[in-house]
Amino acid sequence: MKPNEKQVNIELTCTEIGGLWGIFIQESMNIRFLTYFMHHLQDEEIKPLTKVALEISEGRLDKIKQIFIKENFPVPRGFAEDDVNLSAPPLFHDIFSLSYIYMMNRLAMINFSYTASNNVRLDVLDFFTECIHTSTEMFGKVVKMMLSKGIYDRPPKMEYPKEIEFVQKGSFLTGIVGKKRPLNAIELSEIFFNIERNYFSVLVMLGFAQVIKDKKLKNHVIRGKTLSEQQIKFFNNLMMEEDLLGTVPVGMEVTDSTSSPFSDKLIFSMINVLNSVDISLISHAMSVSMRTDLTAQYSKIIAEVMLYSKDTFDIVVEKKWLEQPPLVTNRKKLLNSD
Missing domain, CATH: 1.20.1260.10 (Ferritin, core subunit, four-helix bundle)
Structure with missing residues (x-):
């Protein structure tokens, strides 16, 4: 294999299938909420940031689709346009879109890092590495905007210790x-x-x-x-x-x-x-x-x-709303079948 050639000729493992499937469902959901925010947003500072967040989610969804199609793996249904009614009045004020983008990207950084550590196929690993990068970058941008609008509550400050100490008692x-x-x-x-x-x-x-x-x-x-x-x-x-x-x-x-x-x-x-x-x-x-x-x-x-x-x-x-994650083959059922 050449130094820059990606290792894509091996089948996806359970960790890669589970990771990609879960992110597909999550990004499918994000697209619906971000599309809703974009439709109602009036704040000209928040709009461009929300647009970028939407494009990132759409790009991730497309890349996962491409991987699944190449593997002859069923593409999940996820969420569709009819899950959002854009003609309904706004349910959240403009500022909430920042709260949403902030929280989703903060959680995404945690989730992507964990998922990436479980993947070994290089094209999938590259995908999750890119996801970590874009979520971290988006997190920084949204924190900066929240600070500029005075809506970000910083974690508490504390005094610096004067010296290194070691725990002395069970107390x-x-x-x-x-x-x-x-x-x-x-x-x-x-x-x-x-x-x-x-x-x-x-x-x-x-x-x-x-x-x-x-x-x-x-x-x-x-x-x-x-x-x-x-x-x-x-x-x-x-x-x-x-x-x-x-x-x-x-x-x-x-x-x-x-x-x-x-x-x-x-x-x-x-x-x-x-x-x-x-x-x-x-x-x-x-x-x-x-x-x-x-x-x-x-x-x-x-x-x-x-x-x-x-x-x-x-x-x-x-209500039959939960799309089932991929299951392993039921060997007992196969062995007991006539």
Whole structure:
């Protein structure tokens, strides 16, 4: 093989199939939301950034399609134009598109890095490497714009340590019983970003709850909003105890519209994504926290979100909204067939 020749003559493995399939569904969803934002945007500064974000998602979708077609692999259905009603009034103010692009690219950087580490076919690895680059670049641009508009809440500052120290006592882990030590930098960072992510979820759920008509589905969305609000309250109270004042939202980004621009399928697919992200990142926060009160609360939150996630899954399956990921061959069924 020549030095610059890509290794594409080997079949895709399960990690490459799973990674590409998952990103296809996610980018298909992003295209629908970004198309909606572009249709209603009035802010001439936000428009170009949103346009670039949309073009990136469209480009990724096209590249995955090309890989699947070459492999004679079924191209997923994903989400279509009829999942968005562009004639419905705006559900979110212009500024929310920045919140959306910020959060999706922040989560994409995490997801793409993990997915890339599981891939060995060079053309697929190159694709995910490019995704990491473009998401990182877009993240930087949207943070810069949010700062210029005064809507980005920086993580808390802390005093620099005067010297290097080593843990001396088991009390470093205490939190439920006895005197709590101050939060360390890693714990504080996780708390801040968990608050930020849940504020985003509250805005999304509030918008969805306003427009969804089915009573059962509406109540489920409101339940998800309440879960995020409970997390925000706990983490803000924790920061207040540390004299860090907590983190507050800077403004309301949801309009008073009650006409849905999104299909119920698209709404619940986004909720599925938010559930998955919440479980994953809360689990990560728990793994790096070294205070028992934090790990206990994280365990409680994970259990609550997993229950909500299971109920969400039941709804999307019942409604036949969930596209099935590729399955391995059922060998037992083949062996037992006549």
